[in-house]
Amino acid sequence: MKALVAILKREFFSYFVSPLAYVILTAFLLVSGTVFVLLVNALNAPETSSTAMMSLYFTNVFQWIFLMIVSSVISMRLLSEERKSGSIESLLTAPVSEATVVTGKFIGAWCFFLFLFLPTLVYPLLLARVSRIDAGPVLSGYLGIALIGALFISAGTFASALTKNQIVAAILAFAIVLGSFLVGIFRDVLPSANLRDALSYLSILEHMDDFSRGIVDTRRLVYVGSTVTFFLFLATRALEVNKGK
C-alpha cells in the first residue's frame, strides 16, 4: 500500500516537471473554453436553463474526442518509458509486484486527468452568477467525466505496457478508445437488438447523457469498474511478460 502511494505520487508529480503537462493543460483549457463559449452563445435564449447548458458541455462530441487524445498522451509514457530507459529493472526489483506498479501508475495518471478539470469548475460558478443552477446534475456530470477518464487512462496504461515506443502506445490507446466510441455511436446499423443493447455500453455519450442529467446508474458504475479492472489486469500480464525484453 505504501509502495502504491509512492508510485502514484511520483507519477503524478512527474507530469509537472515536463513541458508536456503544461502543453496539455493549455490545449485542454483552450478547447474546453471554446466549447463552453460556443455553447453559451448558441443557447443564449431565455428558455434554455443553465443546467441544460452544462449538460451539453458534458456530452459534446468534440470535447470527448479531444479528451481521448489527451488521455492517450497522458498515459503513453507510464510503462513504455520505464521499459525503454531500463528504470523498470530498479522498480521491479524493489519489493513491489507488477500489479502494484500498474495500479499506482494508473492512479497517478488518472489524478492528472482529474487535475485538468479543476479550472473548468469556474464554468458552473460563472453560470450560477447569471442564472439558477442545479448542483446535482453538475456533480454527477463531473463524476461521469472522472469515470470515463478512468476508462480511457486504463486503456492507455494497457497500451503503454505493450510497447517501448511512447508514440506507438499513444496511437494504440487512441485507437482503442476511439474504436469503442465509434462502435457505440454506429451500433444502430446492427441487425440484432440484443447486440445493439450490449454495445450501448460502449457508447460514452450515452453514459454521459445519464450522468449529465443527474442519473447515477449503478450499471454504469459496474461497467466502468469492471472494464478498468480488465485493462489493468491485461497491463499487468503484459508487463510480466515484457519486462525483461
Next chain:
Amino acid sequence: MLEVQNLAKSFYGAAAVDGVSFRVEDGEILGFLGPNGAGKTTTMRMITGFLPPTAGTVTLAGLDVLARPLEAKRHLGYLPETLALYPEMRVREYMTYRAELCGVPRRETKARVDEAIGKCFVDDVATKPIGNLSKGYRQRVGLAAALVHKPRVLVLDEPTVGLDPRQIVKVRELIRDLKKDHTILLSTHILPEVELVCDRILIIDKGKIVAQGTSETLRQEMSQHPGLVVVLKGEISEADAALHQIPGVTHAARIGAAGETRVLIESAHGADLREAVFREVTARGWTLLELTPRQASLEDVFVRLVAKEEAAPETDSEAKSRERATTVEVPKFTEDPS
C-alpha cells in the same frame, strides 16, 4: 546469505546461463567475473527476480525468490548494470521515493536517506536533479538507492563503471566496509578490482562456472608456467640465447632493454631455476641486477580459462594476457587516497 542452485536460462532455445550453483555466506564478498556475454547480468537478473529462470532456485536470506518474491526482495539491494534513474527527480527526492517503495518505516525514512546519501558521498548534490549529474555521481546515487532499506544481500552489477580513479578507490573502500552488514555479490570486468575487493572469485564463461576460489588458489592452480625475470647490467644481445641453454628452461625472451638487459625465462612446472641462472650469469662474467620470480597474475588465469576453448596457441594467449594486463590495469595514481 545468498544461494543459487542449478540456475539456468535459455533465450529462444540457446542457453545463456547453464546450471550455475554457488553460495555467498553472510559477510562475504563474492566476485563474479567473466567476459562480455558470459551470462553475468542474466544470472544477476534472475537472482533479483527480474528475469524468471528456465530452471533452478534462488534463495535470498532464506527466502525463495520465485515462490515469495515480495518478502525476498525486501532483503535485496540491487545496482543494475544499465542504471536508469528518473532524470527529473532530485537526489534526495529519489532516495525518499526508493525508501517508501522498499517499505522503510516513515519515522526512519529521513535518517536512512541521510545515512545512505552520506555513505555514498553524494551529499553535495543531494538537491540537484539526477539528470544534471555526471555518470560517476549517478552511479553512486544508484548505489545509495540500493542501500537505503538496509538489505541483507547486495547485488552489484559493475559498480565502479564510469567512475574516475579516485571515486573507484572510494567506492571500493565503501564496498569493503559494507561487508560488515551485507552479503555481497559483485560483478566486474576489472580484474585488479576483484583481487582488491572480493574474498572469493567465481569465473563464468558461456553460461557455466569455469573456476572458483580465492585469488591465491586460482593463481596457484593456474601457474603452470612459473617464470623468472632476469635483469643484467649493460646491453647483452646474446643473453636470451645463453639463458635458454640452461637445462629446464623452456623459453627465454628479451623484453625490452634500455641500458640493461631484461630477459623473461619460463620453465617446466616445479623447477626452481634461480640457482642455475645465477651460476650461468656469473660464469659469463655478467652483472646480475635483479632476479624476480614472476607470479601468474589473475589476468593470466582469466585469459587461460576463458580463451581455452578458442583453441588459441599458448604464445598467442600469452600475448593476449599481456595485452589484457595493459588495458585493464588501473593507473598508479588511483592508490592516492587524497
